Amino acid sequence: MRSVVWRDGVVAILNQRLLPHRMEYIECNSYERVAQAIEHLEVRGAPAIGVAAAMGVALAAFKCEARRAEELASEVKGAINRLRHTRPTAKNLFWALDRMEVLLKNLVREGVDIEEIKDRLVKEALKMAEEDVQTNRTIGRNGAVLLDDEDTVLTHCNAGALACVDYGTALGVIRGAVEAGKRIRVIATETRPLLQGARLTTFELLQDGIDVTLITDNMVGYVMKLGMVDKVIVGADRILRDGHVINKIGTYTIAVLAREHGIPFYVAAPWSTFDLETKPEEVVIEERDASEVTEIAGVRIAPQEVKVFNPAFDITPPEYISAIITERGVFKPPYDFK
Ligand code: MRU
Numbered sequence: 513m514r515s516v517v518w519r520d521g522v523v524a525i526l527n528q529r530l531l532p533h534r535m536e537y538i539e540c541n542s543y544e545r546v547a548q549a550i551e552h553l554e555v556r557g558a559p560a561i562g563v564a565a566a567m568g569v570a571l572a573a574f575k576c577e578a579r580r581a582e583e584l585a586s587e588v589k590g591a592i593n594r595l596r597h598t599r600p601t602a603k604n605l606f607w608a609l610d611r612m613e614v615l616l617k618n619l620v621r622e623g624v625d626i627e628e629i630k631d632r633l634v635k636e637a638l639k640m641a642e643e644d645v646q647t648n649r650t651i652g653r654n655g656a657v658l659l660d661d662e663d664t665v666l667t668h669c670n671a672g673a674l675a676c677v678d679y680g681t682a683l684g685v686i687r688g689a690v691e692a693g694k695r696i697r698v699i700a701t702e703t704r705p706l707l708q709g710a711r712l713t714t715f716e717l718l719q720d721g722i723d724v725t726l727i728t729d730n731m732v733g734y735v736m737k738l739g740m741v742d743k744v745i746v747g748a749d750r751i752l753r754d755g756h757v758i759n760k761i762g763t764y765t766i767a768v769l770a771r772e773h774g775i776p777f778y779v780a781a782p783w784s785t786f787d788l789e790t791k792p793e794e795v796v797i798e799e800r801d802a803s804e805v806t807e808i809a810g811v812r813i814a815p816q817e818v819k820v821f822n823p824a825f826d827i828t829p830p831e832y833i834s835a836i837i838t839e840r841g842v843f844k845p846p847y848d849f850k
Contacts, residue, residue: 513719518570525540525554529553542572543571557674558781562784570612570633578626581620601758601798604784607785641677649684651681651838653688655837664743666698667682668703668744669708669746675747681747690722697725701727744777744778745779746759746760748779749785751786759828764827781837805820830847833847
C-alpha cells in the first residue's frame with residue numbers, strides 16, 4: 513500500500529481523508545490536482561508531500577506540449593511555483609521541488625532534447641519515491657536499537673507508511689524493532705483536529721498486526737503518570753540545525769510531559785527534513801481553516817460566532833529531545849547538524 517504512485521502519466525494518490533473507511537486512489541491528471549491534494553491533506557505527512565510534489569512536477573513535464581526546451585522549462589517552473597505554495601511548514605516539500613528544479617535547469621543548460629528532459633524528470637520523481645522507502649528502512653534499523661523488548665511506545669499524529677511513500681519514520685522505527693523480534697505495544701494519540709492518529713496510525717498498525725491502543729490527546733499526561741509509556745517516538749516536518757523540531761501540533765506538549773515523567777522522547781526523520789539555515793523564530797507554522805476545529809467529521813460542535821486559533825504544527829526545543837534518528841545514524845544532544 514503506497515501513498516503515492518506514478519501510473520503511466522497519472523499520479524495516483526491514496527485519499528487519506530477517506531481512511532480508515534475507504535481505500536481509494538485519486539487519479540491526478542494535472543499538477544494542479546496534485547497541488548490540491550496536498551492542500552486538502554488527501555496526501556499528507558512531510559516525506560509523502562515531497563514525493564507527491566516531485567511527481568506533480570514530473571506530470572507537468574509529461575503533459576507539456578511545448579516544442580522547445582525553454583518553453584517546457586517555463587511551464588514546469590510554473591508548476592513548481594504552484595506546488596511551493598501548497599503547505600509552508602514541511603521542509604521535504606521544498607527539498608523535493610528544489611531537487612526537481614535543479615535537475616530541470618541542468619538538463620536545459622546542457623541542451624538535452626525535450627523528450628529526454630521529460631523522461632529524466634519522471635525518472636527522478638520515481639527515484640525519490642524508491643529512496644524514501646529505503647531511507648525509512650534504514651531509519652527503522654537505526655532506531656530499533658533504542659527500543660527494548662516489551663516496550664510500550666507512544667506516538668503522535670501519523671509518521672507511518674501513509675505519511676511517507678511506505679514503511680514510515682517513527683512507525684518505521686517501531687516496525688524495525690518488531691522485525692528484530694521485539695514485542696512492542698503502541699499508544700496512539702488521536703491528534704485533533706484532523707485525527708491522523710485515530711484514523712491513520714491505528715489503521716496501519718492494525719493492518720501490520722502491531723498492538724495499538726488509541727487515546728485522546730488530553731490523556732497523555734495521565735497514561736504517563738500511570739507508568740504506561742516507556743518511550744515516545746514522533747516524526748518531524750522540519751528539523752533545525754540546533755535540534756529544534758517542528759512537528760504536528762501537540763508534539764511540544766508531549767515532549768514536556770515526557771521530560772517531567774523521565775520518559776525518553778525520540779524523533780525519527782530523513783535528512784530531507786533538515787533545514788540548516790532557518791532560525792526557530794523564522795519558521796512558518798501553517799494555520800489552517802477554523803472549520804477543522806469547530807467541526808468533527810463535518811459536524812459542527814462549536815457556536816457559530818466563536819473565535820478559533822488553528823496552528824497545524826508546533827516547535828519542540830532541543831532540550832526535550834533525547835535523540836534524533838536519521839538514515840545517517842542516531843544523533844544525541846547537544847545537536848549541531850551540518
Ligand atoms: O498535517 P500533516 O498530517 O501533514 O502532519 C504530519 C506530521 O506532523 C507528521 O508527524 C510529520 O509530517 C512526519 S511524517 C513522517
